[in-house]
Structure formats: structure tokens, C-alpha cells
Amino acid sequence: MRRIPCGSFRRTTRAGTELREETVQSLSTQRIPSKDILAYWSDVVCRTYAPVTADFPTDRPFAARLDIKQIGRTSLTRVRSSDALYRRTPDNIRTSQTDDYLLALPLKGQQAFSQAGRTTRLGAGDLCLIDTARPYDLSCEDYEALHLKVPRAELDLRLPRAEAVSAMRVAAAGRYARLASTMLRATMETVDSNDSAPLMLSSTLIDLVALAFDECFNGISEGDGRYGRIVEQAQAMIRERLFDPDFDVACVPSAIGVSARTLSRAFAQRGITPAKWMWGQRLEAARTMLRTGNGRHSVSEVAMKCGFNDFSHFSRAFKARYGQTPSATLGEGRCPEVAPLH
Numbered sequence: 001m002r003r004i005p006c007g008s009f010r011r012t013t014r015a016g017t018e019l020r021e022e023t024v025q026s027l028s029t030q031r032i033p034s035k036d037i038l039a040y041w042s043d044v045v046c047r048t049y050a051p052v053t054a055d056f057p058t059d060r061p062f063a064a065r066l067d068i069k070q071i072g073r074t075s076l077t078r079v080r081s082s083d084a085l086y087r088r089t090p091d092n093i094r095t096s097q098t099d100d101y102l103l104a105l106p107l108k109g110q111q112a113f114s115q116a117g118r119t120t121r122l123g124a125g126d127l128c129l130i131d132t133a134r135p136y137d138l139s140c141e142d143y144e145a146l147h148l149k150v151p152r153a154e155l156d157l158r159l160p161r162a163e164a165v166s167a168m169r170v171a172a173a174g175r176y177a178r179l180a181s182t183m184l185r186a187t188m189e190t191v192d193s194n195d196s197a198p199l200m201l202s203s204t205l206i207d208l209v210a211l212a213f214d215e216c217f218n219g220i221s222e223g224d225g226r227y228g229r230i231v232e233q234a235q236a237m238i239r240e241r242l243f244d245p246d247f248d249v250a251c252v253p254s255a256i257g258v259s260a261r262t263l264s265r266a267f268a269q270r271g272i273t274p275a276k277w278m279w280g281q282r283l284e285a286a287r288t289m290l291r292t293g294n295g296r297h298s299v300s301e302v303a304m305k306c307g308f309n310d311f312s313h314f315s316r317a318f319k320a321r322y323g324q325t326p327s328a329t330l331g332e333g334r335c336p337e338v339a340p341l342h
Helices: 034-048 090-094 152-158 175-190 197-217 222-240 249-256 260-268 274-292 299-305 311-322 326-332
Strands: 002-004 026-028 053-056 064-071 074-081 084-088 100-115 118-122 127-131 136-151
Touching (some): 064 175, 074 197, 100 175, 127 197, 136 175, 152 197, 222 249, 274 299, 274 311, 274 326, 299 311, 311 326
Antiparallel strands (some): 100 136
């Protein structure tokens, strides 16, 4: 095995200028000089997913290809690769600022993940979630897979116990696992990253991932099942009336036929309150409008449309969640975006 630490590849062309691969949607070892292939591919993996230390067999040629699509706040990739072992070490974590979950969906070959004392071997169609904020090992054997990188805040909002299910396998036969798998494959094949649709599609993909893991690990009793149905009804109603200025979470209990206390208990099973979930959805809607509106609406207009009557509260909440002001996000939306490699 040959070990390649993160950052070994010098990203320059023959002319000595820096490679601008942030504009490229497909990366391959095919035209890389053989002496640089392993360092090059290690660098691609580090920039796309998270910094890792890579080990490669030395008794056979190595080849790999990565196709990338930026889908809203998520990054969807398809990777085809020879055997490799990737380790995210404490040193990698200290020197990087990634704070994402990585969903793996093998299509061919084998993948094995180890994290938090668990090791899970995946076959085609299985799902597995990895927390990039903690050490992990990923072993790959001549494989093809889809990987969805999801910001921690986005998945934690829908699956509060996401950390607890890292490196646990969701079988391909699961109801929502099949649905998530189908959606991810279709998105990779058909969706154009330059369309506005991916900004809304990303929320659907994250919802399906959360449902797949929630179905497999959290539905344990009749009471929990009832609470799950209550939450689903409430969430559907909130989404339907998200832009209604007269709508408030206090309207939900009577509309779905439960008490306010029961509604709160149902959401508490997922580690969140109904109001916090609703405001999270409104913030996400506001962010989508700011990024896709091409400057047609001011920040205050977007805030009002998404149910925020207090502009200063909207700005503070927005910056706390996304790390930038609404005005900065609006500025990004005035020009085409190019998805960088991370």
C-alpha cells in the first residue's frame, strides 16, 4: 500500500499556472501522468468531500473518475474507482473546517465504513451515513457509488439523532431507502446544476434521507408511530401555508385534530419544537428566494413574504444559520454560481 497525505498534489499546469478545476464537473485520472495519479486523486477526494489520508495498493494500476453536481446546499457525486482506503484522522479534522454528513449509496462493488466503534459493509442499494466531524475509515473495492454531502444543520433539523446512526446500514429493501435511492440516481442522471430547480430539490433529497434513517432506526412503538404521523401532518400543513402571513404554528393543533401539548410532544420525539421547525423552513425558503430571484426582490420583501415581520430578527436568524447576511446571499444570486470543490 502507498499512503498519500492530504495536500500532496501540486495543482499546476505545465505552464505553472494554477489549475481551475472548480469550473469542471468531471474529474478523472485518465490523462494524469502515472507518477502523479495517486497524489492527484487523493487531492480530488480531499477537496470534494473532506481532508483524508489515502492508502492505495501498489501492485496494480489505479484509475478513478468523479462526476459532480451541486444541488442547492448539497453536493451529489458519482465516483468510479479502483481499490482504496481513506482515513479521516483527528489531525485531518483539526486542520479542516468541514461540518457535513456524507451519505453513501453503492451502485457496484463493495464499500465498508467504520466510525464510532461500528463497521458496516454495504452492498448495492444500501445507504450509510458518515459524520465528517468525527474520525472514520472508508474501504472501497473496485466500486461505483453515489455520495450526497449534506450540511450538518440541514440534516439535524430533520433527523436530530443523525450522529447516533453514523456507520449504520439502511438496507436497500427499505421503503424510504428505495425511494431515496431512486431519487438520487434520477437526480444524478437528469438534473442540470445550472437550473434553479436544484435549490428546491435539495430539500427533498435531505427529507428522503432523513425518512430512510428514521424509518429504520426510530419507529419503535405504537406511541412513537402515532407521534410520527402527527409530525408528518403538521409539517405538511406548515409547508402548504408557509407564505401565508396570517398563519402561525398555533393554528396547527386544531387543524389536524390534536392538542397543543400532544403536538409539542410529537415534535419533541425528534428533538425540536413545532415553531423552530417552521422558522427553519421559512429561513430555507427565504434563502432560496434570495439566491434564485436574480435581484428581483429586496431583502425586506423576501423577509416579509416568508413570514418575518421583524427584519432585524430575520437578519440575525439568517446569519446564525447560514454564516452570512441576507444581503450577501442576495448579492450571490445576482450572478451565476460555479460550484467549487471543497
